Every structure is written in structure tokens, then in C-alpha cells.
Amino acid sequence: MTISTPQPPVDGVDLEAQALAAEGTAIADRRGEPWYLRLPVISHLRRSVGLQRGMLITGLVLVAGLLLTALLAPLLAPYSWAATSADGSSFGTQQPPGTPGHLLGTTVSGFDVLSRVIWGTRTAVAVMVCAVLASIVIGVLLGLVSGYAGGWLDRILVMIADAVYAFPSLLLAIVMSIVISQGQSSMWGGILAAAISITVVFVPQYFRVIRAEVVRLKAEPFVEAAKVVGTGHMRIMGTHLLRNATRTLPLIFTLNASEAILTLAALGFLGFGIEPTMAAEWGYDLNRAMADATSGIWWTGLFPGLAIVLAVLGVTLVGESINDLNDPRLRTRRRRRRTTAASGPGTAEAATKETQS
Amino acid sequence: MTPAPSTSTPETAGAPDHGRSGAGVPTPAPAAAAPKARRGLGGLGRYILVRFALIIPTVLILMTVVFFLMRVTGDPITAAQGGRLTPEELAARRAAAGYDRPLIVQYLEYLGNVLRGDFGTTYTDHTPVVRILLTYGAATAELVVYAVIVALALGIPLGMIAARRRDRWPDAVLRISAILAYATPVFFVGLLLKLIFSVALGWLPVAGRISNRGELAMGQILNPSPFYLLDAIRLGSPELIADALSHAILPALALGLLTGGIFLRLVRTNLIGTLEMPYVDSARSRGVREGRLATRHALRPALIPIITVMGMQIAMMLGGAVLTETTFEWKGLGYMLAQYMQARDYVAVQGIVMMLAVIVAVSNFVVDVIAALIDPRVRY
Numbered sequence: 001m002t003i004s005t006p007q008p009p010v011d012g013v014d015l016e017a018q019a020l021a022a023e024g025t026a027i028a029d030r031r032g033e034p035w036y037l038r039l040p041v042i043s044h045l046r047r048s049v050g051l052q053r054g055m056l057i058t059g060l061v062l063v064a065g066l067l068l069t070a071l072l073a074p075l076l077a078p079y080s081w082a083a084t085s086a087d088g089s090s091f092g093t094q095q096p097p098g099t100p101g102h103l104l105g106t107t108v109s110g111f112d113v114l115s116r117v118i119w120g121t122r123t124a125v126a127v128m129v130c131a132v133l134a135s136i137v138i139g140v141l142l143g144l145v146s147g148y149a150g151g152w153l154d155r156i157l158v159m160i161a162d163a164v165y166a167f168p169s170l171l172l173a174i175v176m177s178i179v180i181s182q183g184q185s186s187m188w189g190g191i192l193a194a195a196i197s198i199t200v201v202f203v204p205q206y207f208r209v210i211r212a213e214v215v216r217l218k219a220e221p222f223v224e225a226a227k228v229v230g231t232g233h234m235r236i237m238g239t240h241l242l243r244n245a246t247r248t249l250p251l252i253f254t255l256n257a258s259e260a261i262l263t264l265a266a267l268g269f270l271g272f273g274i275e276p277t278m279a280a281e282w283g284y285d286l287n288r289a290m291a292d293a294t295s296g297i298w299w300t301g302l303f304p305g306l307a308i309v310l311a312v313l314g315v316t317l318v319g320e321s322i323n324d325l326n327d328p329r330l331r332t333r334r335r336r337r338r339t340t341a342a343s344g345p346g347t348a349e350a351a352t353k354e355t356q357s
Numbered sequence: 358m359t360p361a362p363s364t365s366t367p368e369t370a371g372a373p374d375h376g377r378s379g380a381g382v383p384t385p386a387p388a389a390a391a392p393k394a395r396r397g398l399g400g401l402g403r404y405i406l407v408r409f410a411l412i413i414p415t416v417l418i419l420m421t422v423v424f425f426l427m428r429v430t431g432d433p434i435t436a437a438q439g440g441r442l443t444p445e446e447l448a449a450r451r452a453a454a455g456y457d458r459p460l461i462v463q464y465l466e467y468l469g470n471v472l473r474g475d476f477g478t479t480y481t482d483h484t485p486v487v488r489i490l491l492t493y494g495a496a497t498a499e500l501v502v503y504a505v506i507v508a509l510a511l512g513i514p515l516g517m518i519a520a521r522r523r524d525r526w527p528d529a530v531l532r533i534s535a536i537l538a539y540a541t542p543v544f545f546v547g548l549l550l551k552l553i554f555s556v557a558l559g560w561l562p563v564a565g566r567i568s569n570r571g572e573l574a575m576g577q578i579l580n581p582s583p584f585y586l587l588d589a590i591r592l593g594s595p596e597l598i599a600d601a602l603s604h605a606i607l608p609a610l611a612l613g614l615l616t617g618g619i620f621l622r623l624v625r626t627n628l629i630g631t632l633e634m635p636y637v638d639s640a641r642s643r644g645v646r647e648g649r650l651a652t653r654h655a656l657r658p659a660l661i662p663i664i665t666v667m668g669m670q671i672a673m674m675l676g677g678a679v680l681t682e683t684t685f686e687w688k689g690l691g692y693m694l695a696q697y698m699q700a701r702d703y704v705a706v707q708g709i710v711m712m713l714a715v716i717v718a719v720s721n722f723v724v725d726v727i728a729a730l731i732d733p734r735v736r737y
Binding site for chain 1: 413415416418419422423424427429436438459476523528529532533536537539540541545546548549551553555556563672673676677679680683684694695698699703706708710714717718
């Protein structure tokens with residue numbers, strides 16, 4: 001904290017310098033800890049206090065629940081996602097929640113709501129994983145090459161990325177899903193179509209971040225040194241730049257994972273998702289439920305909707321907490337307030353728990 | 358949008374004039390402003406011109422990308438009629454529409470048409486896409502304006518409360534609600550609002566822009582505008598005004614909550630940042646009350662990023678508007694887009710998407726100009 005930069009009136013330069021200094025000491029102090037305590041999420045958990053810790057834990061629990069449900073769907077779900085009858089007897093349509101055998105009721109087309117909600121987690125997780133992995137690979141690759149090569153290639157790529165970035169992502173996903181699946185698809189076809197549609201939207205974000213980092217790192221002495229000793233371009237990009245430029249990725253990763261779920265649901269809601277007989281998809285169920293709402297059938301829409309909210313909430317809470325914990329300006333800490341009357345008891349407690357080392 | 362003109366006054370004398378013309382009619386503004394700006398405002402005129410010129414490549418790139426993407430896999434006629442016609446018939450129709458020519462020829466023709474303001478004619482009902490924009494664009498604009506009002510009215514005051522009560526319970530509650538607002542899809546919010554206020558309580562209409570009786574009454578007006586509320590006010594009938602407004606409440610809430618949550622978080626983060634600035638400390642040491650510090654001293658600089666982010670929000674809101682309009686059968690561009698998608702009319706889809714791209718590019722330009730007027734550091 002001893003760095004004294006001249007303070008410009010509005011800029012955050014001084015704050016950033018302080019932040020960097022604080023971050024530096026934090027990293028230095030943690031060096032003696034065992035490796036597993038330094039893993040991203042665990043170290044964040046240890047650094048968090050009060051509300052932030054609560055948010056992070058809630059998020060982690062929700063994400064774990066989402067992944068477990070997706071994994072164990074065959075065991076948890078009472079029926080298949082496309083079943084309208086079991087043991088030769090039909091489920092009956094529009095059964096309210098609590099009907100024997102149908103905890104959350106059945107839909108107008110006679111599907112079991114609970115089964116479709118549970119199977120829907122599989123689709124959501126599959127799309128999330130595919131979309132985020134694909135966009136990281138493509139985005140990082142393009143950003144690396146573009147930033148390192150520079151010149152006209154860089155300019156063109158930046159222009160395209162900016163144009164795509166400024167465009168409503170949902171509309172782009174719609175165009176992509178038309179291109180890929182012509183609007184209707186099987187389970188894996190639908191999952192891939194949704195994932196690729198979402199990938200196109202996300203690639204510019206990774207591209208921008210990685211490119212900016214690479215452009216900055218390219219001027220560093222260690223890259224120059226590597227060039228001087230005759231290291232090839234591929235090796236410089238693959239080792240020297242890649243490892244240093246990817247530090248910020250986990251944050252975008254979590255934020256995009258939540259957006260992937262929302263985009264999938266939106267596509268399904270607009271009727272561009274996966275056919276109901278192929279896989280369960282929450283957005284499609286909500287689309288169907290819209291017409292039911294006016295006749296008072298609330299359970300067909302409420303439960304898939306809640307599933308979306310919980311899934312997105314979990315991933316977002318984890319991402320948000322990590323973001324806040326990485327930013328010293330937002331990290332929970334004691335406020336320097338002496339004269340205000342409205343000092344609640346909660347802050348004092350949070351402040352004493354503060355273990356900022 | 359409200360803080361824009363007032364904040365710009367102290368920093369750039371004479372600037373609000375440009376700000377207003379830029380916000381109202383985007384196209385002629387740079388030309389009118391440029392010569393004056395070169396004399397009095399230094400780099401501002403140049404900035405506006407350069408920024409305006411940047412719209413062209415953005416729109417051109419998007420048009421190229423969307424055009425080739427949509428044509429790589431097939432042409433609109435095969436998409437709409439595939440399976441229903443014999444291959445010979447299909448080929449004949451494709452030849453008649455010119456879809457059998459080389460892609461690059463079609464592309465250049467398409468660009469030429471767009472330059473003349475022709476975005477194509479829909480395949481299913483043979484309506485020029487531009488007419489769809491004129492008929493339904495106003496409804497979308499109306500919805501977005503309502504939603505922005507809701508978002509600002511919720512986001513700014515609540516964000517200020519969260520920042521001032523940082524890390525105490527109001528902050529915790531507000532931050533969690535903001536994340537919830539983000540995590541809930543617009544159409545699910547819409548469904549919940551419908552279930553509560555329309556079905557269970559019966560207070561508000563379920564869907565549409567106006568009741569059937571209202572539509573009939575509107576028919577009496579001589580040259581109707583596409584804005585129902587405006588027409589209702591012109592007719593001077595309180596019943597009609599209430600009718601139009603009651604239909605708008607739920608869609609505006611659904612779309613506004615989403616953006617309101619984002620505004621809340623932005624105001625909170627930025628206000629916390631500015632409240633720690635030395636000039637605020639110095640004002641505090643002079644005995645300025647905490648409430649006044651937040652509303653007067655720290656708020657204005659904290660609002661600048663919001664205006665910048667608003668540009669991005671317009672893109673997101675148009676995406677959200679597609680979903681909101683479908684949820685509430687609000688007959689705007691988004692509703693029509695979903696209808697044409699279901700009918701597999703990809704000429705219409707492409708046309709509407711392109712027009713939305715132009716709208717987004719122009720509104721981003723306007724937002725950037727406003728940001729430059731308020732904050733001199735933005736300029737080149």
C-alpha cells in the first residue's frame with residue numbers, strides 16, 4: 001500500500017495500484033499453503049466472509065445439485081421424458097401436483113412434469129459444457145493468433161468480433177440454429193445446435209480478453225528473450241503467451257455457463273429447441289405452459305421455470321462471488337465510518353471475521 | 358437517459374444542443390454538428406464523424422455474416438416448402454426467385470437492394486419487410502421505452518440504497534434480488550406475473566396491447582399513429598388510456614426487471630467507487646451530509662458508465678423484447694419474428710434481424726456520442 005501515485009480526480013488508477021499491491025501480498029502469503037488450498041474455488045472460499053461466503057456456498061451447493069441431478073437422472077426420474085403412460089395405463093392429462101405417482105402433476109400432453117424437469121438438467125448441462133468448451137477453444141485460439149500476428153488479420157478479426165459482440169446474442173443464436181438444424185432436431189443434434197449457436201455468441205468475448213492480454217504480453221521482455229534465443233512462433237504462442245493470458249478465463253467461464261442455460265431456454269421457448277420426444281428441455285416446456293396459464297394450470301410452467309432459475313442462480317452466484325473476491329474494491333470489508341448513526345451490528349461481526357492477510 | 362443533458366452542461370459548453378439533436382434524429386446530427394464542433398469543441402466533431410463512419414463496417418459485416426450463414430445450408434424456398442413440393446417444382450420456383458444463381462451474385466444484389474432500403478419481401482404473406490418494421494416497430498419501441506423507465510426507476514434508487522448500506526441487510530437483499538432478476542428468464546417472469554396478476558387476482562389483462570373494444574374505439578381516429586397510448590391521449594378518453602396502460606404494465610415490468618437488476622448492480626459498484634474518491638472525502642470533511650454526498654457529489658460520475666452500458670443494454674433489450682412480446686402476444690417486431698420463424702419464412706427472419714442490427718448499431722452510436730458529450734476522456 002506504500003505506492004503513492006498522483007491521484008487523478010476521477011480515474012481509478014490509484015485504486016488499481018492499491019489493488020495490485022494487495023493482491024501481490026495476498027499471493028506471497030499464500031505460497032506456504034498446501035496446493036489444494038490454493039485451487040481457485042477453494043482459495044476463494046477461504047478468503048470469503050459474511051454474505052459473500054454465503055453466496056458462494058449457496059452457489060456451489062446449487063451447482064453440485066445441478067450436476068448430480070444431471071448425472072443421476074435415470075435413477076431420480078420416475079419416468080422417461082417422453083413417457084405418457086407406464087405399465088400400460090396412461091398418466092392422464094393435466095393432473096394437478098400431488099396426484100399419486102405424479103408429484104408435480106402432468107402436462108396437457110400427458111407428460112410427467114417431475115420427470116421432464118429432472119431429465120431437463122441433462123440437456124442443460126450438456127449444452128452448457130459443450131458451448132463453454134467450444135467457445136474457449138475457438139476464442140483462445142483466435143485471440144492468441146490475432147494478438148500475436150497483428151497486422152491486417154488482427155484488424156479484420158477484431159472488427160468481426162466487435163460487430164458480433166454488439167449484436168443481440170439471442171438473434172444471432174436464432175440465426176445459427178436455423179443454419180444448423182433448420183429449426184427441428186434430435187437430442188444430440190439439438191444439443192449441438194444450441195451449443196454451437198451459443199458458441200458463436202461467446203467466442204468474441206474470449207477473443208477480446210485473450211487478444212488484449214496477448215498484445216500486452218507480447219511486449220514483455222520474456223517474449224523478446226524467447227525470440228532472441230530462436231524459439232519458434234508456435235512455441236511462443238503455445239507456452240509463453242497462452243499460460244500467461246488465460247488467468248482471467250474462469251470468471252468469463254462461469255458467467256457464460258449461466259448465459260448458455262438462458263439462451264438454450266430462450267431458443268426452446270421460441271420453438272427452436274429440441275423436439276419433446278427427443279429430450280426434455282425446460283424452455284420448450286415453458287413455451288407449452290404459456291397457453292395453460294390462462295386456464296389456471298400453473299404447475300406445467302412453474303416447475304421447469306424454477307429449474308432454470310435455480311440452475312442459472314447457482315452458476316451465477318459462483319461466478320459473481322469469484323469476481324467480487326478477485327476485485328479488492330468489491331471484497332467485503334470494514335467501512336471507515338465513524339459519524340454515521342446507522343451502523344448496524346452486522347458489519348462489526350463481519351469486520352472481526354475479516355481475515356485479509 | 359434523463360441525466361444526459363444536465364450532466365453535460367458544466368463540462369462542455371454548448372454541447373447539450375448536439376446531444377439533443379443526436380439523440381432525436383441520429384442521421385443528420387453529425388453533419389450539422391461537425392463544422393461548429395471543429396471551431397468550438399476541438400475533437401468532438403471529429404469523434405462523432407469517425408464514430409458514425411464506424412457504423413458502416415459493423416452493419417456490413419453483420420449483413421455478410423448473416424447472409425452467407427443463412428444461404429450455406431439452403432435457400433428460403435427449400436426451407437419453407439421442402440418435402441411439400443416435387444423436386445422439379447422446387448427447382449422451378451428456385452429459378453424463378455433467382456436462388457439458383459451463384460451466391461456472390463445474389464449477395465451483391467442483396468446489398469444493392471438494402472442500400473435502396475429494400476430488405477426483401479416475406480415469403481409467406483408477400484409483405485415488404487420494411488413495412489413490417491414500420492407497422493410493428495413502433496410497438497416494440499413503445500415496449501422498450503416503458504421497460505427502460507421501469508429499469509431506471511428501479512435500478513438507480515435501489516442501487517444508491519445498496520451502495521450506501523453496503524454490506525448490511527438492505528444491500529444483501531438488493532444484491533440477491535438483482536442476481537435473481539438476472540437468473541430468471543424474461544418469459545418465466547412473464548408467466549409468473551400473468552399467473553399472479555391476471556389469472557389469480559384478475560387485475561390486469563393476460564395479453565395483447567389493447568382490448569377488442571379499445572381497438573374498435575381506436576379505429577375511429579382519423580390518422581392513427583402506431584402508438585396506442587398516444588392515440589388514446591389524443592382521443593382524450595381516460596377509459597382508453599387506462600386500457601392501453603393496463604395492457605402495458607406486465608410486459609414493461611417483465612422486461613424492465615431484467616435491465617433494472619443490471620442497472621442496480623452498476624450503480625452500486627460505481628457509487629461505492631466514487632464514494633471513496635478523495636473529493637467526496639473532502640466534501641464530507643466540510644460537513645456535507647451523507648445523503649447529499651451520495652445524491653449530489655458521488656452519483657453523477659457513477660452514472661457515466663451506465664450510459665455507456667445502456668448501448669449494450671439496447672441490444673440485450675431487443676433480444677428480451679422478442680421473448681417478452683411472444684409471452685404477452687404484444688404485436689411488435691419480436692412477436693412477428695417468432696411467428697415467421699415458426700412459419701419457416703427465412704426471408705422475413707433475415708430481414709427483421711438485419712433491421713434490428715441497424716437499429717442496434719445506430720443506437721450504440723447515439724449512446725457513444727452522449728457518453729462523449731458527458732465525459733471528455735471518451736473522445737479520440
